[in-house]
Amino acid sequence: xxxxxxxxxxxxxxxxxxxxxxxxxxxxxxxxxxxxxxxxxxxxxxxxxxxxxxxxxxxxxxxxxxxxxxxxxxxxxxxxxxxxxxxxxxxxxxxxxxxxxxxxxxxxxxxxxxxxxxxxxxxxxxxxxxxxxxxxxxxxxxxxxxxxxxxxxxxxxxxxxxxxxxxxxxxxxxxxxxxxxxxxxxxxxxxx
Ligand code: HEC
Ligand code: HEC
Numbered sequence: 058x059x060x061x062x063x064x065x066x067x068x069x070x071x072x073x074x075x076x077x078x079x080x081x082x083x084x085x086x087x088x089x090x091x092x093x094x095x096x097x098x099x100x101x102x103x104x105x106x107x108x109x110x111x112x113x114x115x116x117x118x119x120x121x122x123x124x125x126x127x128x129x130x131x132x133x134x135x136x137x138x139x140x141x142x143x144x145x146x147x148x149x150x151x152x153x154x155x156x157x158x159x160x161x162x163x164x165x166x167x168x169x170x171x172x173x174x175x176x177x178x179x180x181x182x183x184x185x186x187x188x189x190x191x192x193x194x195x196x197x198x199x200x201x202x203x204x205x206x207x208x209x210x211x212x213x214x215x216x217x218x219x220x221x222x223x224x225x226x227x228x229x230x231x232x233x234x235x236x237x238x239x240x241x242x243x244x245x246x247x248x249x
């Protein structure tokens with residue numbers, strides 16, 4: 058497995074020049090054709106089970122794809138999708154989606170003070186991440202957020218910070234945090 062990855066990277070470096078893992082958003086756009094039915098070409102999800110990924114930190118997108126590929130994170134669809142991608146394609150497609158600009162708008166009648174205090178230092182009041190290793194939560198379907206928090210709580214999905222945070226949360230707190238972020242409007246500007 059490792060040998061074949063090295064072989065592919067070696068081939069790319071010979072063919073294309075430049076460091077093998079320097080990301081290429083344009084090449085990433087081609088890879089994104091494999092993702093668009095679910096995540097959209099711009100990263101605005103087209104189906105409710107898939108999260109929005111446009112405008113998320115490249116580090117986060119890349120780390121999740123590698124986690125699916127290695128089996129550290131499991132999902133019936135994404136485990137299969139990531140297996141077919143080389144490390145170079147993962148780096149490129151992460152760069153493509155990360156190159157988009159995501160903006161969030163709080164719904165009428167709520168104020169920043171109502172945001173879940175335990176989350177804002179990393180996910181922001183409006184669900185636009187303020188940490189490179191953390192995802193945006195703005196506008197994700199509440200069931201998606203709910204499911205991920207319960208996966209961290211049960212140990213199905215693991216992360217040093219999130220597993221600890223979710224372990225302390227009740228179902229009601231999980232639902233309230235999910236609803237807060239799900240109600241925020243997310244816009245992702247297409248790249249011309
Ligand atoms: C058939 C639908 C489908 C396709 C095609 C697909 N995905 Fe996904 N993707 C999903 C679903 C569903 C999830 C949520 C997984 C979960 O619930 O843990 C997901 C999760 C992700 C995540 C994790 C996001 C987060 O916020 O944690 C990333 C990154 C991702 N996909 C990238 C991609 C890329 C890149 C491609 C194309 C190479 C792709 N996906 C193709 C359905 C799809
Ligand atoms: C100290 C930083 C930090 C805090 C505070 C924090 N998170 Fe996170 N969160 C992260 C990181 C980092 C990840 C990425 C985990 C991974 O790599 O799997 C994450 C991932 C998530 C995910 C998965 C999203 C996806 O797209 O798959 C959800 C949902 C989430 N956090 C919700 C919350 C909620 C709700 C709170 C408040 C109760 C919270 N987080 C507090 C750092 C934080």
